[in-house]
Amino acid sequence: MNTITRMVKTALAGSILASILISELAWTDDTWECFLRSGEFLLSVKQRVKLCSGARSNAPLRCFARTYPLGMTEDQKITLCQAAPSDAPQRCFFDSLGHGMSLDQQIKLCNSTNTTYPIQCYDNSTQLPISNDQKVTLCTNATSEEPFSCFANHITSGLTLDQLVRLCSQFTPS
Numbered sequence: 001m002n003t004i005t006r007m008v009k010t011a012l013a014g015s016i017l018a019s020i021l022i023s024e025l026a027w028t029d030d031t032w033e034c035f036l037r038s039g040e041f042l043l044s045v046k047q048r049v050k051l052c053s054g055a056r057s058n059a060p061l062r063c064f065a066r067t068y069p070l071g072m073t074e075d076q077k078i079t080l081c082q083a084a085p086s087d088a089p090q091r092c093f094f095d096s097l098g099h100g101m102s103l104d105q106q107i108k109l110c111n112s113t114n115t116t117y118p119i120q121c122y123d124n125s126t127q128l129p130i131s132n133d134q135k136v137t138l139c140t141n142a143t144s145e146e147p148f149s150c151f152a153n154h155i156t157s158g159l160t161l162d163q164l165v166r167l168c169s170q171f172t173p174s
Contacts, residue, residue, distance in 0.1 A: 031055045038064070047078055054083035063090040072103065080107045088113045095119045105136045117142040124148040134165045141169075
């Protein structure tokens with residue numbers, strides 16, 4: 001197969017892939033740009049789709065690029081950064097280093113945040129009589145200090161610690 005034939009086949013395959021991703025998955029221009037630019041990281045197509053699905057800017061790429069020196073697997077970096085709305089997941093992750101959490105707990109705490117409240121909530125909860133997993137569950141997706149305050153204010157409510165964690169982690173400020 002000559003070079004021109006390969007180039008035509010590659011271009012056609014790319015346009016077919018673009019058509020599928022844009023029409024079937026309802027990708028936006030930002031999502032498509034993220035997907036194209038993520039090729040610089042030598043990720044598989046499946047990994048690139050996961051990283052960029054739902055992207056509304058180049059934030060997932062910036063997040064992914066900034067996690068490179070941390071010794072995380074590619075899939076852990078993707079989980080932290082997928083569809084990141086800003087640099088908040090990466091900032092939350094860096095702020096969580098040295099806080100006694102496992103890597104997976106740090107990723108769970110920070111992966112979909114728009115703020116650094118999850119790590120602030122976690123830090124405030126260090127004196128609570130709950131495990132690290134419960135603290136992460138309590139504080140994941142926190143957009144204020146409310147999950148911690150809810151837990152601290154209702155600890156004598158008669159609910160089990162797990163029930164209280166589930167209740168307060170669902171708190172959505174009005």
